[in-house]
Amino acid sequence: MAEILAPAQPSFVQEKILLGMRPREYVRNLVTPFNVAAAAILAVGLPLLVLRFWKGLGATTHLSQSTPWGIWIGFDMMTGIVLAAGGFTIGAAVQIFGLKRYHAIERPAILTAFLGYVMAVCGLLADLGRPWNIIQALFHYGTASVLFEVAWCVMCYSTVLALEFTLPFLEWLGWDRWVVPLRKALIALTVLSVVFSTMHQSALGSLFLIMPTRLHPLWYSSTIYVLFFVSAVIAGICMVIVESSLSHRIFGDKSGGHHVDVDELTLGLGKAGAMVTFAYFFLKLQGVVDGHAWHHLATGWGAWFGVEVLGFVLLPCLLFAYGARERKVRAVRIGAVLGVLGIVLNRLNVSVIALNWQSTNRYVPSWMEVVISLTLVTIGLLLFRWIVNRMPILQASEAAEGSRP
Amino acid sequence: MSYDLLSVYPAKLLEYGLAIGYLVLFVFFWKYVQGGKLAAARAAVRSSVLRHAGGWFHLPAGVHLHPGHTWARVEADGLVTVGMDDLATKLVGPIAIQVPAVGAPVQQGEAALSVTDGARAVSLMAPVDGTVVAVNSAAKTHEDPYGAGWLFRVRAPRLTANLRQLLSGSAALRLLEDASERLAQRMNPELGAVLQDGGVPISGIAQNLAGDGWDALAREFFLS
Numbered sequence: 001m002a003e004i005l006a007p008a009q010p011s012f013v014q015e016k017i018l019l020g021m022r023p024r025e026y027v028r029n030l031v032t033p034f035n036v037a038a039a040a041i042l043a044v045g046l047p048l049l050v051l052r053f054w055k056g057l058g059a060t061t062h063l064s065q066s067t068p069w070g071i072w073i074g075f076d077m078m079t080g081i082v083l084a085a086g087g088f089t090i091g092a093a094v095q096i097f098g099l100k101r102y103h104a105i106e107r108p109a110i111l112t113a114f115l116g117y118v119m120a121v122c123g124l125l126a127d128l129g130r131p132w133n134i135i136q137a138l139f140h141y142g143t144a145s146v147l148f149e150v151a152w153c154v155m156c157y158s159t160v161l162a163l164e165f166t167l168p169f170l171e172w173l174g175w176d177r178w179v180v181p182l183r184k185a186l187i188a189l190t191v192l193s194v195v196f197s198t199m200h201q202s203a204l205g206s207l208f209l210i211m212p213t214r215l216h217p218l219w220y221s222s223t224i225y226v227l228f229f230v231s232a233v234i235a236g237i238c239m240v241i242v243e244s245s246l247s248h249r250i251f252g253d254k255s256g257g258h259h260v261d262v263d264e265l266t267l268g269l270g271k272a273g274a275m276v277t278f279a280y281f282f283l284k285l286q287g288v289v290d291g292h293a294w295h296h297l298a299t300g301w302g303a304w305f306g307v308e309v310l311g312f313v314l315l316p317c318l319l320f321a322y323g324a325r326e327r328k329v330r331a332v333r334i335g336a337v338l339g340v341l342g343i344v345l346n347r348l349n350v351s352v353i354a355l356n357w358q359s360t361n362r363y364v365p366s367w368m369e370v371v372i373s374l375t376l377v378t379i380g381l382l383l384f385r386w387i388v389n390r391m392p393i394l395q396a397s398e399a400a401e402g403s404r405p
Numbered sequence: 406m407s408y409d410l411l412s413v414y415p416a417k418l419l420e421y422g423l424a425i426g427y428l429v430l431f432v433f434f435w436k437y438v439q440g441g442k443l444a445a446a447r448a449a450v451r452s453s454v455l456r457h458a459g460g461w462f463h464l465p466a467g468v469h470l471h472p473g474h475t476w477a478r479v480e481a482d483g484l485v486t487v488g489m490d491d492l493a494t495k496l497v498g499p500i501a502i503q504v505p506a507v508g509a510p511v512q513q514g515e516a517a518l519s520v521t522d523g524a525r526a527v528s529l530m531a532p533v534d535g536t537v538v539a540v541n542s543a544a545k546t547h548e549d550p551y552g553a554g555w556l557f558r559v560r561a562p563r564l565t566a567n568l569r570q571l572l573s574g575s576a577a578l579r580l581l582e583d584a585s586e587r588l589a590q591r592m593n594p595e596l597g598a599v600l601q602d603g604g605v606p607i608s609g610i611a612q613n614l615a616g617d618g619w620d621a622l623a624r625e626f627f628l629s
Contacts, residue, residue: 282427
């Protein structure tokens with residue numbers, strides 16, 4: 001009996017993982033300058049990460065009893081968390097305040113937030129002397145500790161972000177039966193994400209309330225938790241502008257034919273950014289006045305504070321205002337890049353540079369700390385690209401919004 | 406950190422001064438960012454500039470397009486003006502148009518007007534919900550489809566929700582460009598999209614392309 005051979009259907013792995021290519025073809029496509037650089041970083045960084053857990057913090061870092069916080073806290077944890085604020089900022093704008101035109105950039109923002117948190121937790125685990133003890137926060141309720149609040153907020157918000165990310169993941173797998181209820185739950189998840197991230201961002205600031213003498217007076221404020229929250233909103237807006245501009249340029253072919261006017265969204269975000277940075281600038285000044293710290297402005301620390309506040313808060317604010325008014329998208333984008341750098345600088349200043357400012361023993365990170373940080377950022381970027389290339393992130397399904405007439 | 410008793414007063418003075426200064430400056434800052442009259446004037450100039458989509462069909466800024474090729478524009482008095490877009494006008498050519506009567510209700514996505522040629526009629530959808538309050542008595546397919554060629558005005562109670570379902574700006578241009586490409590494919594199916602020789606389609610494309618079957622072609626584009 002003659003058999004009729006049907007054309008070979010691509011397997012699940014070939015279709016979903018290898019983007020429809022054969023394994024050899026896929027591997028050949030992986031050879032790009034970015035991937036080569038990433039592979040080089042991982043080749044050095046991953047063994048160093050193993051070394052850190054094998055030999056301990058002393059063998060890999062310049063941390064000490066007097067300086068227990070290094071760049072894994074200042075950069076990976078503090079900065080990773082604040083740059084992930086785009087998830088709740090845009091989520092709240094779309095799901096709670098009804099600004100549906102930002103729906104197209106909601107999923108990339110949530111993905112960035114999710115990966116930011118995952119990488120921040122990895123950085124935290126590397127930084128903890130005995131990371132296996134982190135689970136104790138689940139069983140011992142030290143409610144008087146700010147770290148207790150931080151730990152619970154990280155756990156809860158990471159869970160909410162994972163659930164929010166499940167939606168494109170299930171759509172990718174084609175499990176429609178679970179997609180519909182999850183889509184309905186999205187508004188509840190957004191409310192939870194706003195609650196947890198508000199608490200978390202401000203709680204990270206509250207950590208510094210117990211160290212008024214260790215943190216330089218120009219950065220210390222009795223309302224530092226407010227500064228942390230407001231700057232998180234700025235970071236969220238700036239990151240979404242930068243990330244959406246880059247994503248739609250790099251992954252433009254992944255938009256599934258849905259046209260997104262990124263320039264128009266950027267101008268809208270620029271207007272919001274102008275208002276928030278304007279308020280933040282005055283809150284920073286108020287912090288200086290409130291702490292009676294103005295006489296420090298004439299010192300070297302004051303000059304450094306001026307660089308942060310004038311160069312990376314006021315300047316982005318003016319660029320946002322000018323760009324939004326004159327419809328200059330480029331000005332808004334430059335403002336957003338400066339804004340991101342400014343928030344990174346602020347977190348590093350607060351948690352590393354201006355901490356222990358009177359100590360003669362200055363902390364300088366070891367090369368291994370820097371490489372491990374770089375490794376975590378590289379893993380985050382690779383994961384982002386891997387997911388965007390496969391899952392419906394940029395082509396945020398029209399069905400989610402109800403089909404157009 | 407050094408505190409001295411007397412510095413409390415200048416500190417408080419500075420704090421309150423800063424807070425008041427911030428609030429005052431915020432008013433001016435807000436006005437600057439919003440753009441005020443200058444931005445409104447520029448927006449008006451921008452809206453008067455016709456933008457071309459794929460070289461064939463044009464679209465002024467400030468117009469919201471329905472995918473069925475009708476348009477809506479929010480006027481200063483809050484009413485919404487409705488008409489057929491440039492593609493629809495050029496597709497059907499000079500033809501009789503039936504518009505709803507004053508007082509008639511229209512619903513977004515439902516048939517609201519029709520173009521007729523003898524026994525054949527094709528409906529077009531309303532871009533917004535509402536009640537018709539004025540009709541252009543000289544309604545006919547016009548050379549100025551977004552200006553003098555308006556068809557009727559609507560009082561639209563669900564305008565915000567309706568506008569979310571319409572296309573504006575570059576998304577609207579994209580709709581017209583896609584339609585241009587589909588028409589180009591029909592004109593030259595073997596070649597597909599090619600560089601045009603500089604000409605633009607004449608009025609009455611459907612008649613020229615499909616002859617008596619013009620209404621079927623029009624329905625395909627008007628989604629009716």
